Amino acid sequence: MSKLSEHDIEKRLLQFPEWEYYEDALHAEFEFDNFKDCFSAMSRIAFDCEALNHHPEWTNVYNVLTITLTTHSEKGVTDKDFKLAEAIEAIVEPEED
Incomplete structure (x- = not known):
């Protein structure tokens, strides 16, 4: 798995x-209704x-989840980080029917 270029990341x-x-990382913050919902998503x-x-670097304070994704072995963002970001999005921002 190789580190993505800044152009590829931005795209x-x-x-x-x-x-x-x-x-050299992807960052996001998600706010939930309460601690229980936040911890459930985690x-x-x-x-x-x-x-x-x-595995992400993440912190949780009450109803806020802060996530950082990077591939330490490559010293930057790889396809693996985007795959995990996609999985996280499916959990915290489920598509509406």
Whole structure:
């Protein structure tokens, strides 16, 4: 897995409006109605992290989840980070029927 160019990252981010790129990582912050909902989303995200064998840097304060994605072995953003961002989006921003 190789590090993506800044141009490729910016192009892919068009599909992820909640995410920003800086300091060689993808960053997002999600606000939930309460702590329980936030922690529930984190628990569901954890299963995708394990399935992808890729783990975020994240913090949770009450109802806010802050996530940073980077591939440490490549010292930057790779396809793996975007795959995890996509899985996270499906959990925190489910599509409406």
